[in-house]
Amino acid sequence: MPSQSMAELRRRYLRHDKKFPHVWCPGCGNGIVLGALLRGIDRLALNKDDIVLVSGIGCSGRMPTYTDFNTLHTTHGRALAFATGVKLARPELHVLVVMGDGDATAIGGNHFIHAARRNLDLTAIIINNQIYGMTGGQTSPTTPYGSNATTAPLGHIEHAFSIAELAVTAGASFVARGTVYHATMLDRLISRAIGHVGFSVVEVMSNCHVQFGRRNGLGNAVQMLQWFKEHAIPLQPHDAKGTAEGAARMETALPPDSLDDRFTIGVLAERDKPNYIKEYDKIRHKADDKRPADAQDDRS
């Protein structure tokens, strides 16, 4: 019976008996995303043995370590590529991938657009804190124009990617954006993404007050959450399916590419598209048909 009490979720899904401390700063948005992920999984009543949580490298990348699933902490930027192999080898498993913005769109940008294009049934959760947290506040592909970072001490002169819009354009069949302020909505976006068959993306605007907020006059964790509240434009009620309405509102989708900018939250795209696993099954059948009976040994 799914339970939403945090204490119960912690007991059920975290590796509480293991010896490590967690590495996240107090107030980090990563904790809220983890909570939303666990609630999303709990809502779907999935078996822990059937979940593989994959990550890359970064603060976000540490998330799998703490959760009691099959967990895989890969190399920087490559989580989706590893996940692709896991999913293809065991299609019945739910393969979830958590990445940072640098992880997913700088070093892993190529894997990201191709995973979206390919439409393999993976769920990508991208924690967009607009900075490199783990390595100490360097710019990422989502660092807003004009902001300060340790590698842009005099102001950033590049322009930011809008991750969710990038995913839509690259062909992901489910794309949503949420924030760590809108936590209930985030739970639902994540469980919808996991439930979606095909490549799904949830971009989560999150706070790294330590490496980003502090340096850019956005204050502490609470003040940053307030900022997300004020700058997010909900596209539709979070539990509505209305993608047509969402599409109509897409014009208001402003990429977060300057500190003053507002951005949309909600489901940006949801579409039916042949998914890779089903398509590959068809290939296997075709191959069986074409296979001569005497080719058992297969070496001609």
Added chain:
Amino acid sequence: MASPDQPRLLMQGNEAVVAGAIAAGCRFFAGYPITPASEIAELMATRLPAHGGTFIQMEDEIASIAAAIGASLAGSKAMTATSGPGFSLMQENLGFACIAEAPLVVVNVMRGGPSTGLPTSPAQGDIMQARWGTHGDHPIIVLATSSVADCFTLTVQAFNFAEKYRVPVVLLSDEVVAHTREAVRLPASDQVEVVDRVRPSVPPEWYIPYEDNSRGVPAMAAFGDGYRHHVTGLVHDQRGFPTQRPEEIDAFLRRLFRKITNGFYEIHMLRAFMMEDAEIGIIACGSVARSARRAVVMARQQGIAAGLVQLITLFPFPRQPLVAACSDCRAVLVPEMNMGQLSREVRRVLPDAIAIHKHNRIDGQLITPDELVKKLISI
């Protein structure tokens, strides 16, 4: 693996690699096209689906090896194949396979380098890269194939070592071996010895994923088998979780080396040809070993007591077996299609009393038997 009952088939080295992989139980291949390795991907795309396996063309070689490791962790026997530029891109994740102890076969069909180099010419410039290309101190197994028959046998062997020792195995081929057509009789599939990784036999709550044992190779659970565990590229303790404790770090990394050292006498493979009374031994691998074998026969006709030690396993480097094979030689000749990568290893292990001669060719052309005979005469 002589198989007199089997039909004689005419095939290329790359084709035999695919046949070997499928016979060994490979059911996952991820790759990215590159000359002279592309036929391996193309044939995998054709054949794997009918065997219930999966082929995928990834966006690059970084993704290819990553997907193969992912599939391996999920329980499949997995392979990727590439050539120089792609092999360079794979290096970071090759190290991941070492530290995560993911069985994996990486075929590198060597072509001339550096960089884009000579895409359609053979070379042996990646011997040291295969051993040391990924960062950090690590053990790895590297095999070298020299014929179409070997491509089959050694691909099977590469999978067997990968599974048995939970280590990535690099199979070095080259443009000549890959594209030469030879008639071979391959063994029937029930005649192929296939080794599978040891899976845990304890109940999940007792499973310690990286627990040491006498072989130094822990039992390996697949994702989804009910043994929820953590896999990371960070140095980890026996449970698989990151550790900073010096005694755990040391024990873990030493085990990685120990498991390969323990298996040395099974892993090392070399072929001695006419070495019993040889005064000069040629030490060679890959397609150069083919010319060397011919050169030995030609030299013997001219009264030179030559012999050949063909190295099949390049790493762990077969120190004792090589020293034993060459102990009665006054000199050895190490021909290579590079400026001297094997010869350095040979120099490191042979006693000073044996003179070491090099013969290096880096013009994209095969080393011929004639030039080797000339060289033998001059020694």
